[in-house]
Amino acid sequence: MGEQIERLQVGIVGASGYGGVQLVRLLQDHPAIEIAYLGGDSSAGKNFADLYPHLAHVVNLPIEPIDVATIASRCQVVFLALPNGLACEIAPQLLAKGCSVLDLSADYRFADLDVYTQWYKIPRTDRETAAMAVYGLPELYRAKLANAKIVGCPGCYPTASLLALSPLLKQGLIDTNTAIIDAKSGTSGGGRQAKTHLLLAEADNNFTAYSVAGHRHTPEIEQICSDLASHEVKVQFTPHLIPMVRGILSTVYATIRDPGLVTEDLIVIYKAFYRSSPFVKILDGGVYPQTKWAAGTNLCYIGVEVDPRTGRVIVMSAIDNLIKGQAGQAIQCLNAMMGWDETLGLPQMSFYP
Amino acid sequence: MGEQIERLQVGIVGASGYGGVQLVRLLQDHPAIEIAYLGGDSSAGKNFADLYPHLAHVVNLPIEPIDVATIASRCQVVFLALPNGLACEIAPQLLAKGCSVLDLSADYRFADLDVYTQWYKIPRTDRETAAMAVYGLPELYRAKLANAKIVGCPGCYPTASLLALSPLLKQGLIDTNTAIIDAKSGTSGGGRQAKTHLLLAEADNNFTAYSVAGHRHTPEIEQICSDLASHEVKVQFTPHLIPMVRGILSTVYATIRDPGLVTEDLIVIYKAFYRSSPFVKILDGGVYPQTKWAAGTNLCYIGVEVDPRTGRVIVMSAIDNLIKGQAGQAIQCLNAMMGWDETLGLPQMSFYP
């Protein structure tokens, strides 16, 4: 990269959590980016290396208070890794000062803010900003991202679920009202806040469903499914907690409309659908994705199986919830916004085992 | 138990595997039973305590070669914990010599041996014996077990799945062709044979589906579902591997026929259905079962949730795959056969965490 004159100056607001530390690590390795600002609330005043001593040799930056003027004076692009309801307070100001914004929270994922408020119980007034936001799933909205100023990066479960469902919905291959998403996630999806049920002593060697029939990723998934299907789609979505750190596996069920379709047909359709998507890997027949394959990468592995006995298709997708499901995808969106190669700076090989 | 004159003499064939060690531990603590024989194939000639040194202080028995005459001379009841296809060779001989048999393999689970042979690829000639066998799920077949001479103990997945589905099927509450079972199991379900994909280095921090649309527990589940519904039922069954030792969680989906039913209605129905089943615990609304709750016990915890948005019911059941899903259930069957309290000698409190 010898002849590169200037790296893009980026800031990360909310640098101390899992989203933040992923962003720092990945952006630190990104050849076209320089981290110009780290911001935090409770962690402000500390050095990033106090929180993550193992990165002291590569990151020597303070965590600063969150101040819009400071951020805008140093950064062209800002990643927001804050709890829901905080990004929508700061994003309009950052945009007004000329920064581009990638938000990792739920705040800018919804076209209809009433749906957001209904599920998140947070009132909203920034309708103008929300209307500008692009849903940050590059595999579906690559073109829109090229011109985005603000991106609402998808939730971890919606990423895995939508990548599994999209070809079926776009091609009209399934009865949409039969779609069931049985999703499973490692506990890092719960963030770095200390919560009793996420203690190793509680969560290890344990497996349970939660938020059954009521998880807030449901309307997010339905919004994009409806967009793809061009009619309203309702899905059944059930998340579960896996006793492990990273990874989501979504097992998706739906009834196929054409009973003549076989597994190999669908594999061909999936490969075609994702031909221009370097991070989506469609597996051969009889091979099913493992979360470990995706760990540490921005990849999504997808396996497809048609059950001729029942007339259903079963689609399985595996991602790293903190990379493709969060920080990596945000960087992929930025690559798309900047017109860079979508894979720039993003890992594509898991270490195994 | 001071005045008890004689304990029932039992044998365990296949004592070295996980089924065997569970049986030994549980039967050792059973107040009406004495272990009179341990048999094995590759482990014959060793002492049981060589394999499981931590039990040396309570079990001091050799593992003997498998010889029907020896077994029958010492045992009134025999547990068979052998790979599929071996029990059907020895069970008829044991019955002929007057022993009762509880088989933990798949050999005596099927009323129709052609179905068995189709899925297990093992030819069978013991039709007479198979016709006598009772399916060992006491919650459904308690009365038949009272007179059984041979019991085909259910698979681990069918146990969890059928306990979740039975009230719905028996009462005709669901469209049976919508039933989907998304099941997840700890790796001990794969037994104590060394297989690469069950190594900790491979399976830890990993999650994957397997045998999608083709697992051999499918016809077993369908046989009992069809019996309960009084018509042929086909289910979608997908097993997954959880990175933990013990436990199964089944998440079952089905469309409710009466859209007016709510969660509380179903909880009442489930509690009534399992009123006489001491090991099945129906949870209150909004509480979902955790596998850790069941670990080390013969319990099955069930949670129910109706989703009014989609018209589906979601039922979750948690068991310990090696106890209620295997050895404990076999002992529960024996208790039923002997007319003893069904809970005799079986653990009902998990240690937590």
Added chain:
Amino acid sequence: MGEQIERLQVGIVGASGYGGVQLVRLLQDHPAIEIAYLGGDSSAGKNFADLYPHLAHVVNLPIEPIDVATIASRCQVVFLALPNGLACEIAPQLLAKGCSVLDLSADYRFADLDVYTQWYKIPRTDRETAAMAVYGLPELYRAKLANAKIVGCPGCYPTASLLALSPLLKQGLIDTNTAIIDAKSGTSGGGRQAKTHLLLAEADNNFTAYSVAGHRHTPEIEQICSDLASHEVKVQFTPHLIPMVRGILSTVYATIRDPGLVTEDLIVIYKAFYRSSPFVKILDGGVYPQTKWAAGTNLCYIGVEVDPRTGRVIVMSAIDNLIKGQAGQAIQCLNAMMGWDETLGLPQMSFYP
């Protein structure tokens, strides 16, 4: 137990934590005991089953505010499972009202309260009560426990470490100043309080030492070692966190004074030393203890190896930190106090795997 007229009435103060839930489960199964009171601070007013729904079928008791008069009116014996510094406030009052007290905290482990205050930074005034307290390691202080009114139950690490070291110290077999204890514990030892470093996402697939050269169990271990050796002993104690729920393994190193001693000699000595201790299991030569063997039991497995190359003995001990290292040991102490069989009501067989 048909003819037993009256069960001992016991109370548990601090019922909501891991110590509490172990006590409840074990005492519930104890044939000579009835739980008459559960007390808590932040959890007061809840039902025990709200915290641990999986025990609702066996425990239906409220958690009550901590009130000495109420406790004393109902209980003959009280278990205190409170944070350090709280037991010493309530224990003298309970004793004054005629209750016997078993304290699971560090408050009554020290003969010299100045040592306690130096390491725990908590001032103390209850010197009279402390002087009455017996150190609750039955394998060493069985006789004293028979007459105890108040017991200071050992810490989890000291239990494992002292059982490994005692025969060596008592017989004068080692250079005491060479004793090094490298101890490892599952994360449940950190309790049920939500702490970031105990989250599964942080602690899983991770291993680290902590409190190096400064852990508060050091002076507790040294006090008992000095008592056994009849001179002051200083040990090197280093705890580590294992990515698992339950269990401690202590690996103890010391230089042997008599270079002629071999492994088999020491095994004989250990077996003799623990001849009357039903929970200590000395393993054969070349067999080393595994924490999984002890999980869920009150057992301590000990393996011994002499290294003729270096002149050292290596002793390994494995316990369940929450049973033999905490709640089970307290009940064992109570059994000793009551003159009951030491094993009454305490589990001796792990479920495996």
Added chain:
Amino acid sequence: MGEQIERLQVGIVGASGYGGVQLVRLLQDHPAIEIAYLGGDSSAGKNFADLYPHLAHVVNLPIEPIDVATIASRCQVVFLALPNGLACEIAPQLLAKGCSVLDLSADYRFADLDVYTQWYKIPRTDRETAAMAVYGLPELYRAKLANAKIVGCPGCYPTASLLALSPLLKQGLIDTNTAIIDAKSGTSGGGRQAKTHLLLAEADNNFTAYSVAGHRHTPEIEQICSDLASHEVKVQFTPHLIPMVRGILSTVYATIRDPGLVTEDLIVIYKAFYRSSPFVKILDGGVYPQTKWAAGTNLCYIGVEVDPRTGRVIVMSAIDNLIKGQAGQAIQCLNAMMGWDETLGLPQMSFYP
């Protein structure tokens, strides 16, 4: 790397195991290397992607039979990732044909082949080749590696242990006969062969020592310690199995000769000793290494603590056993051999958590 004319052509013999897959992944990302050959024994004839489907998009190479002429015709450098006793059969032939060799097994780690044969029970005749071999720990033998034709890459435990001990030995700071190494490793160290005790069901939530007073890494550690101390050193080495995939933590104890030394003194000495070693990170006082920090990287984190109460130093070192403890270190050696920057192509940032 536009102007780079030719990448170094390397081969990997034994590509299917954990050592192989690490090498493939790391070399695939190495900017100066091209993989020209993958060889295997039982896996010959398969495609590498059949074994590791998640790498199919980056590695499309067959696994070929092991044939010296073929290898030498294509490769300038060959990595041998074979079981002990096989490298010594093939290495002399490869050297004779002009290849450089990096061996990951124990075959070329010993200056004295009699010691090798005594501990590994494998007779040896290749004394000439063995005499040429350099011990591949770049932090100690950087200069020798620059001219090496054959490298015996260190074992995983020796790597962690020697990096912890070297400054103490080199500076004469400790009584060498007091050195005790209590080491703990994730189960991937046992390789990808299916062994019962490495099954998740056995090893998870379990912790045990093994090969106490007799592990074959002991003489390897002692050989290098003796070299550093300039006199014969005997160490006590005890390995343990951690219920996790990757990582070694070594906790090293030794008595300090100068009682005036404090923790900060030693940190200064360690930092100076490793000033030119980019992969060794000396932590600040009171900070102790965590294996998770090193996972996926070629780093070694070291923490030091002096205990003034006992006069001992405790040194803790954390590495990824498959990277710095195996494949990464071999590549680091190759970088040293080629005169490249030692860090070329090697990861320096763990993903966390």
